[in-house]
Amino acid sequence: MRANRFRYGAWREGPDPLAPPYDVRAAVDEVGERVLAGESLRDALRDLVRRGPQDGRGLDDLRARARRLRREALRRGNLDGAVTGAQALLDQAVATERDELRGRDDETARFNEAVLDALPRSTAQAVRELAGYEWASDEARALYQQILDGLRRDVVEQRFAGLRDALRGGDSATDARVADMLRDLNDLLARHARGEDTQDAFAEFMNRHGEFFPERPDTVEDLIDALARRAAAAEQLMRSLSPQQRQELGELIDQALGDGPLRGQLAELTDNLRALRPNLPWGRGERMRGPDDLGYGDATAALGELAELDDLLEQLGQEHPGATLDDVDVEAVERRLGRSAADDVRRLRELERELRRQGWVSRDPGGLTLSPKALRRLGRTALARVFADLAGRRRGEHDLRDAGAAGDLVGSSRRWHFGDEQPIDVVRTIGNAVRRRAAEGSTATLPVRLHPEDFEVAETERRASAAVALCVDLSYSMFADGRWGPMKQTALALSHLVATQFPQDSLQIIGFGRYALALSQGELAAIEPDLVQGTNLQHALKLAGRHLRRHPGSEPVVLVVTDGEPTAHLEDDGEAYFAWPPLPETVRATVEEVDHLTRYGATLNLFMLGEDPSLRRFVDAVAQRSGGRVFSPDVADLGRYVVDDYVRARRGRRPAGS
Incomplete structure (x- = not known):
């Protein structure tokens, strides 16, 4: 029986299926x-x-x-390797030719030596002057031809990886195929640049010339991306050389490509690609250093890698x-x-x-x-933290389905009606059943059988709903003094408490800096400190009054969390005016809003953070004027103070109609 053989390797079909998922x-x-x-x-x-x-x-x-x-x-490595490499080959070819000429006695040999002696120092110019030179040494001729053939091959291969094998022949048929491909490619790119539908044209192009593109692009955009990156790397190489080196390499490339259509078609291709991908680093040079001189292909590959890493x-x-x-x-x-x-x-x-x-x-x-779902979880976390600080205290109410069901028992009961959720009065319910059986003439009282009409429910206080405005200071000092996080936690905790345990109440969070604005849970979580100066409590209290008046049947409650006395107020045109120290006009405008809330019957409690004597005098005066209270918690206890104050006030709220 033949044994099974297995080979194991890296998973290549996407993400590792055995990797632990993120929680x-x-x-x-x-x-x-x-x-x-x-x-x-x-x-x-x-x-x-x-x-x-x-x-x-x-x-x-x-x-x-x-x-x-x-x-x-x-x-x-150094990017000028193409120039230095060409210079090294030229020096070797000339030296080999000189060795050959020294062994000859004819006048032609002496003339050729004079030609070699008169060669210009520029590598590109020397290569050009030797284009028609009759080489005496076959080895020297091969070295010279290697300069242009190698550079021509490097330039075209750098643009089209699939041309490597095709260019080895170097015959006219190969050149014609390359020229035909470049002509079709430039036509395809020009049509694409004009906004024409090139899907079918791209498919036809790949059918004819796909051998030149081993990466097999799926769309014309993929083709453009691949070609443009290579062309941009070639342009970067030129921009990375010194002016003299750039001129040398440019002239060598022109000679290597010759006077045929190839040079013009490559230049046209570069222009098309630059227009289609102008965001690539066409004109940006790089300074590379290293122990080796990089040839044209290696240099452009390194620059392409740098561009991709960027x-x-x-x-x-x-x-x-x-x-x-x-x-x-x-x-x-x-x-x-x-x-x-x-x-x-x-x-x-x-x-x-x-x-x-x-x-x-x-x-x-x-x-x-x-999302709102995440914000609810965030609020629940904030509330849990606050309640952890309230250990040993009564936690307040539980989730409610009916506003009246959560009130305190008042000692009376009434007949049960379908839909009632008040607690069952067990004693009166059983008494009703026993009396009903006796009225029916039955002498047996046990077992007691209950009918729907026997049930009674205990009456409770129906608590009044509350309209609560929580005004939180968003001035930069709150952030600078480490009060930003506790402020957010407090507001989110109170918001979650109201939403889940006191749904009949209406909470509005109001943030105030130079201006005040109403905030949702999401906006509160996302809000960031602003460097603009100003503590516009007057605007916040004005918005709080609007919120209270939108709920006329609810008990009005205003809670203020701040670490500084008011330094800004709204002018008649609605613009905020800031001044430090606070102007009498600012204090007067703020106190007017306090009086409006007090006449409306609102409870105004202030939570003072910090030990600013001016703030202490202000909040004490406001509390005395409005009949509210002042709390001075440590910043870590802010949430406990605010939530506990709300729960205590909520627990003692008067029944409706009292």
Whole structure:
């Protein structure tokens, strides 16, 4: 029986199927932790893919490897090897020819020696003058011919990898095939540049000339990409040489390509490609140094590698607006950084797709942002932290399905009706059943059989709903003094508490710097500190009053978190006016809004952060004027103070109609 034989190798069909998947929820929690610590939401999401979740390999690691490879490429060698190589071959050919001439006594030999002595120092000019020279040495003739044939081969092979074998013949038939291909190629590119449909023309071109393109491009765009990068590398080589070297190499290439159609068609191809891909580094030179002189092919290959690494660095940087991981060329990553790096990019792409598929993030023109689902999780995390600080305290209410069901018992009951969710009054329900059986004439009281009409429910206080305005200071001092994260955590925690445990209440978060604005959960999570000076509490209280008046049947509550006295107010034209120290007009405008809220019946509690004596005097005066309270928590206790104050006030709220 023949034994089975197996061969094992690297997996090449996409991402490694045995690689552990990223934990999507853990990634969301990691972003949430950083947001609650005060970091920017977009920075946290961007760093997730830059560092990789759970400190895995991310884009930053790949960029570091690309930068290292770029530094190594810059030390690969000198770019003038094509010129110095041609000079070395010419010197060797001339020396060989001189040896041959010294062994001859005829006048022709002496004349040829004079020709060699009079050769110009320029390599290109010397090669041109020797074009019609009658070589006495076959070896010297071969060395001279190698200068032009080798350079011609290098130039054309650098543009078209598939021409390597075709050019070895060097006969007229080969040249005709190459010229025919270049003519069709330039015609195809010109039609594509005019916006014509070139799908069928591309297919026909590949059928005729596909042997010259072993990479087998799928579309005309793929063909243009490949050719343009090579052409740009050739142009970069010329820009990287000194003016004298550039002139030498240019003249040598012109002589190598000859006066036939090849030189003109290659120049036309370069112009077409430059027009189709103007963003490539056509005119940018590079300074490369190393122990070796690089020939034309090696030099352009090194420059092409540098250009591709530069593209990868830009793609991996994800700096431009709307950048996504789909912008990263995974094939280029695999070519330059290896298969493991390409797998890392694929896993990061899959993480981003999975975050979007599961509804944790969404994409807008500015990039990724947390979805409402993720914001709820973030709020739940913030609330859990606050409640952890409230250990040993009563946690408040549970999730509600009916606003009246969560009130305190008042001692009375009523008949049950379909849809009631109040607690069953067990004693009265059983008493009703026993009395009903007795009224029916039955002497047996056990077992007690309950009918629907026997049930009674305990009546509870129906609590009034509340309209709550949480005004949070967004001035730069909040960020500079480490209060930005606790402020966000407090607002998100209170928002989640209201949404889940007090759904009858209406919460509006209002941020204020030089101006005030209403914020959603997502906007609050994403908001970043602004360097513009100003603490416009007056505008915030004005917006709070509008929110309260939109809910006239609810109890009005205003909570203010700030670390500085008001330094800005709105003028009659709606523009904010800032001054430090605060002007009497600013204080007066702010106090007017306090009076408006007080007359409306709002409770105004202030949470003062820091030890500013001027702020202390201001908040004490506001609290006394409005009948509110002042709290001075440490920044780490801010969430506990705010949530606990809200829960205590909510628990003691008066019943409706009282």
